[in-house]
Amino acid sequence: MSLSAAPVTGAIGVRFEDRGFLQVPLEHLLDVCHPGHGDPWGVGPLSLDDLRSGEALCTHRPDDPTGSDRSSADAxxxxxxxxxxxxxxxxxxxxxDLADDPHPVCIDVGVGDFVPAWPILDGNHRVLAAWLRDDASIGVEIAGDWDRAVALLIDGDLTAWDD
Known part of the structure; x- marks a missing residue:
């Protein structure tokens, strides 16, 4: 499998504030929540080696190369x-693209004392795909406190969880 980093469009930190969007450094997002380490699907951690060369054949939906058909004969x-x-x-x-995506990667950074157990509401697979491609940034929709999101995801300030 040959993958190359996708070009970064726009500057990191470009705000689409009217729609609640940010283009964030992927490294900062992965510091906040890493789907390869956090196990959002209950299948164990997924490393870059797993994603590059791990077994990707199964009997659930062998005719679905996208892996997007979430139905399964297995309960x-x-x-x-x-x-x-x-x-x-x-x-x-x-x-x-972020502005055209009907279901963008969505990150909930919480509000006040509320901090979500897992901040990625939608887009775990896309975040890992961006990591696999070595993308510099990723577009996300923000849920929760905007200032906290900017501190965490643009500035990389993990102490913002405490604010």
């Missing part, structure tokens, strides 16, 4: 191979 749901296949598909094909 336990998608497996580790399903998740790897989905990340690889997105790394190779990409996803809509």
């Amino acid at each position: 336990s749901g998608p497996c580790r191979s399903c998740e790897i296949r989905r990340v690889r598909f997105l790394a190779l094909t990409g996803w809509p």
